[in-house]
Amino acid sequence: MKPFQYLRPKTVQEAISMATDxxxxxxxxxxxxxxxxMKRGIASPPKLIDINHLPLKKIEHRYDRLRIGALALNSDVARHKGVVARQPLLAQALLAGASGQLRNMATVGGNLLQRTRCSYFYDLALPCNKRQPGSGCGAEGGVNRTHAIFFAGNGFGGYEASSCIAVHPSDMCVALTALETNVVVNGPEGERRVMMKDFHRLSTQQPELDTYLRPGELLTAIEVVDNAFAKHSHYLKVRDRASYAFALVSVAAALQMDGGRIWDARMALGGVAHKPWRYWAIDLMLRGQAPSEKLFQEVAEHEMQSAEATAQNAFKIKLTTNAMVAALKTAAGIS
Amino acid sequence: MKRQSWDNPSDTSLTRVDGAAKVSGGATYSAEYAIPELVHAVLVTSTIAKGSITAIEAHEAEAAPGVLAVISHLNVMTVPGWPAKKQPAERAQVGTALRVFYDPLIYFDGQPVAMVVAGTHEQAVHAASLVCVTYRKESHQTDFEKNAGKAAVPLNVQRSGNSPFKDYERGDAAALRQAEVKIEAEYIIPTQHHQPLEPHAIIAVWEADDKLTVYDKNQGVKSVQGQLAQAFKLPRENVQVVARYVGGAFGSGIRVWPHTLAAVIAAKQVKRPVKLVLGRDQMFTSVGYRPYTVQKIGLGASADGRLTGIVHEGTGQTSMYEEHLERTVLASRALYACPSVLTRYRLLPLDVNTPTWMRGPGDATGMFALESAMDELAFALKMDPLDFRLKNYAESDPERNLPWSAKSLRECYELGAEKFGWKNRMQAPRSVRQNGMLVGYGMASSLYGFHRHPSKARAVMQADGSVVVQSATMDIGPGTGTAMTRIAAKVLGLNAKKIRFELGHSALPDAPGQNGSSTIPSVGSAVHDACEALKNRLAALAGDMEARFRSGGQAVVRNGQLFASEGDKDGLSYADILKHHHLNELEVTGESKQGAERDQYSMYSFGCHFVEVQVGELTGEVRVTRVVTCADVGTIINYKTARSQSIGGVVGGIGMALMEESVMDHRFGRYVTSDFASYHIPVHADVPPIEVYYIDKPDMLADPIGSKGLGEIAIVGVAGAIANAVFNATGKRIRHLPITPDKLI
Structure with a gap:
């Protein structure tokens, strides 16, 4: 690890100034x-600004939304009564991630900003556009069993398939994407709110950038607006072992149901793209319908039409389809 | 031959004698010795798979804070036991262990090319990142599938007339072709790594110019002592090796690896004690692995289920500079009664580091294939897989035409099947569903050859009647000290608390390394014999005191006392015997080795595993939900630690079957799964309830304690049983491990 300087700001404003300066x-x-x-030499910041003691840990429900401080621990959020009652999808996703020990250390803000676990990104001896722009994507012609199957989307444009095919590793962010969470950010130019869909980047010309955060900006909270999904939501994570493994594919499915029909639907997928992948059309496809395996199969296959496999991950197309069906069935309460 | 069990039920077991020390931080592992003046080393490893070093730019590293030296082939001392270097360097002959920093040649990615020594570990890590190595690359071959055609009969076999790895044939080679029912299939296991939680580590201390002490993680202090003495041309006794605690090894510590030599070299060059701990990523290329192995099996049977022919061919990968041979195809010769058997074993040299023995070496690999194939043939025959095995039960060793010294495999099958409820299994795949999951049941047999090596043990009785027993044996986790304590306690009629067993130091009496499930048969026998000798000495001394002890051979021991006969009510305490003779202590050393019985009997451990799996039909995820494992390993010395060992073997087997796979990017010849995020081993949630049963019948032909060793057989067959259960659940036969979701959807 390269030597670094340790800074400890007293306030959010001081932290932002330190980062800006x-x-x-x-x-x-x-x-x-x-x-x-840092231990692996992938990040070598000359200065670390320790924000652990800043007052950003609070989890509270105010007006129409649940506000969770950026420093709230993953484990605290996952077992918070308000979260479990109002946003069970978020609690499920958190508990599907990492291990108990890690969840006790990891924060909501850190979870949003965690970097890909692509092996090429982690190995200084191998090429990686995300770690070293222009060195090439090691995974593209190499070992890519766990890599992305969705690339372009929804008018972002400018995509270059070869720039980076890594996937975003978070489970929490998949649930937050389905729940249309806002990320509250404070920076040199003041506070702003960013929607989850606009928080992370797809792999465009600059795969070294994971998010649209501006220099010096600090995450302070996330806000989940109340919804009617609590009874019919499910986070399904498919992985190579029972726990403590990143998703091969994960699905956050949230339905609003009444009278045996679906009236609102949201879905996001993990392990399939450079950011949590939102299935935008699902609401249109499910609204007003009665849930059935056949319907869910059609809906799943529809989204997979735009998926594109690399050499070793063709299985993900079927696996993602299956996982969507399974998650929707559980969410809808049909077996 | 049945005699009263040593240790059943479990509540009479000894708890691990060093358990409290281990869980409370009281046990000192190799990297943890507080040595004055200690400095820290970090290895720099190659980033190419084949070629040579053209330059090492070390100025920046040497100038970094705390750095004492950057050692490489450019400035390394001459290791006196190694041949003089050739100029220009020539590639090593097959059979040469890699000599660290010897010349600029690169044999595999991850090979040590330099080592930084600094005042602190952090300084050494930082400086290591500043060392810049440039290479001349040569094209490398690491891809087994692409190079499979280059597999050949091992040179070892070509050079030796009587190798067990020679092609083997009995009966009629055409039997398989003419079989009424037959199957032929190819089975693949990928490279898998031991990855014990404790990384390999060493502290090397030159006590004087010609006197070396190493605190080294390994599985055999005497072997390390011998090899270091040879390399540095020192008298054996001038080298001492300490490894009192080892945090798992599974075979990775059997050999002396380049990093060990590197640390000893560095300590000599910087004239300070040097500590080297391998990084987790370095563990993938420094201490061996279970080799990528491709096997082809053909099995034929008569329509009523009698095996008529077995063909088993196996090819394992090895390095370009060494051959690693293992028993991959050997089990197929001995396990089942089959008149015609043909086995072939080949090696494929690649630009990789040398594989090594990993728990159940060869057998775990070969039995995955054989036991999968047996399941396939049973299915083709429409026979229950267990009935099929019973029908082909070998009453004597069909390979060597010798009687078994003891074999209770049939009892294992019966006990395992009963405890598991095997009779309720449905033969047709996809018959059972629970909670939306497909449920399947599978089983497999296991066997492992018996190994017993000459071993010594010293037993020293103290004036108070307590005993210290010593042997240079090891404990890489099974609980050696506990088992030896139990043996000594049994022979001497002493409370275990009055016995202390010392191991893991090369100054102790000679013992083999801990491998091949040989510790209990070898060292356990020596401890037994030493304690018997001590008991006889005590009886002789007692005879000098009282006439009733002079009858000879009748004396019995209980509660630290000697009695003249079984019915004798008045004993003489050991302390009184020593006191009477003015002895401060009484010492005997026993040596134990195999006799001629080895040539008259075939000796194996046997066992079987029954497994239940659940498979997500949509997700392809496999969860092992129940395991019953049953072993016939002779006497169970200490049930509690034995059970732990069996459980550990099953957990290793779950990893082997479902998740462990070291994946290489062959464009670079470099692993891309070199951490625990990508190289998966089972976590708690992957481990179901595991029921362990033993037949516990002594094999007195094997050794004086009737025990055959358990460590290896615990894993052998587990992967096959799981694959068979997956087939029963899904109807899909997975022949290429690991069985990950992508293979099942």
Missing amino acids: NPGAQYIAGGTNLVDL
Whole structure:
């Protein structure tokens, strides 16, 4: 690990000033990802700004939304009564991620900002456009069993398939995407709210960038607006072992049902793209319909038409289809 | 031959004698010795798979804070036991262990090319990142499938007239072709790594110019002592090796690897004690692995289920500079009664580091294939897989035409089947569903050859009647000290608390390394014999005291006392015997080795596993939900630690079957799964209830304690049983491990 300077701001404003005044400096919270990256020489910030003691841990329900501080621990959020009651999808996704020990350290903000676990990104001896822009994507012609199957989407444009085929590793973010969460960000130009769909980037010309955060900006909270999905939501994670493994594919499915019919539907997929992948058309396809395996199969296959496999991950197209069907069935309560 | 069990039920078992120390931080592992003046080393490893080093730019590293030296082939000392270097360097002959920093040649990705020594570990890590190595690359071959055609009879076999790895044939080679029912299939296991949680580590201390002590993670202190003495041309006794605690090894610590030599070299060059701990990623290329192996099996049977022919061919990968041979195809010769058997074993040299023995070496690999094939043939025959095995039960060793010294495999099958409820299994795949999951049941047999090596043990009785027993044996996790304590306690009629067993130091009496399930038969026998000798000495001394002890051979021991006969009510305490003779201590050393019985009997451990799996029909995820494992390994010395060992073997088998796979990007010849995020081993949630049963019948032909060793057989066959259960659940036969979701959807 390269030597670095440790800074400890007293307030959010001081933290932001430190980050603004020290280009290259990084915030550190739980450190469950950044410390690994530093040990391996993938990240080498000259200065670390420790934000752990800033007052950003609170989880509260105000007006029409659940507001969760960026420093709230993954484990605290997952077992918070308000979260479990109002947004069970989020609690399920959190518990599907990492291990108990990691969840006790990792924060909501850190979870949003964790970096891909692509092996090429992690190995300095191998090419990686995300780690070293222009060096090439090691995974594209290499070992890509766990890599992306969705690339372009929804008018973002400018996509270059070969720039990076890594996937976003978070489970929590998949649920947050389905729940249309807002991310509250504070920075040199003040506070702003970013919708989940606009928070992470697809792999465009700049795969080294994971998000649209601006220099110096600090995550302070997330906000989940109340919804009617609590009774019919399910997070399904398919992985190579029973726990403590990143998703091959994950599905956050949320339905609003009444009188045996679906009246609102949201879905996001994990392990399939450079960011949590939102299935935008699902609401249109399910609204007003009675749930059935056949319907869910059609709906799943529809979205998979735009999927594109690399050499070793063709199985993900079928697996994602199956996982969508399974998650929808569970969410809808049909077996 | 049945005699009263040593240890059943479990509540009479000894709890691990060093358990409290291990869980409370009281046990000192190799990297944890507080040595004055200690400095820290970090290896720099190659990033190409084949070629040579053209330059090493180390100025920046040498100038970094705390750095004492950057050692490479450019400035390394001459290792006196190694041949003089050739100029220009020539590629090593097959059979040469990799000599670290010897010349600029690169044999595999991850090979040590330099080592930084610094005041702290952090300084060494940082400086290592500043060392810049440039290479001249040569094209490499690491892809087994692409190079399969280059597989050949091992040189080892070509050079030796009587290798067990020679092609083998009995009966009629055409039998398989003419069989009424037959199957032929190819089975693949990928490269898998031991990855014990404790990484390999060493502290090397030159006590004087010609005196070396190493605190080294390994599985055999005497073997490390011998090899270091040879390399540095020192008298054996000038080298001491300490490894009192080992945090798992599974075979990775049997050999002396390049990093061990590197640390010893560095300590000599910087004239300070040097500590080297391998990084998790370095563990993938430094201490061996279970080799990628492709097997072809053909099995034929008569319509009523009698095996008529077995053909088993196996090819394992090895390095370009060494051959690693293992028993991959050997089980097929001995396990079942079959008149015609043909086996062939080949090696495929690639630009990789040398594989090594990993728990159940060869047998775990070969039995995955054989036991999968047996299941396939049973299915083709429409026979229950267990009935099929019973029908082909070998009453004597069909390979060597010798009687078994003991074999209770039939009892294993019966007990395992009963405890598991095997009779309720449906033969047709996809018959059972639970909670939306497909449920399947599978079983497999296991066997493992018996290994017993000459071993010594010293037993020293103290004035208070307590005993210290010593042997240079090891404990890589099974609980050696506990088992030896139990043997000594049994022979001497002493409470286990009055016995202390010492191991893991090369100054102790000679013992083999801990491998091949040989520790209990070898060292256990030596401890038994030493304690018997001690008992006889005590009886002789007692005879000097009282006439009733002079009858000879009748004395019995209980509660630290000697009695003249079974019915004798008045005993003489050991302490009193020593006191009477003015002895402060009483010492005997026993040596134990195999006799001629090895040539008259065939000796194996046997066992079987029954497995239940659940498979997500849509997701392809396999969860093992229940395991019953049953072993016939002779006497169970200490049930509690034995059970742990069996459980560990099953967990290893779950990893082997469902998740462990070291994946290489062959464009670079480099692993891309070199951490625990991508190289999956089972976590708690993958481990179901595991029921362990033993036949516990002594095999007194094997050794004086009737015990045959358990460590290896615990894993052998598990992967096959799981694959068979997956077939029963899904109707899909997965012949290429690991069985991941992509293969089942």
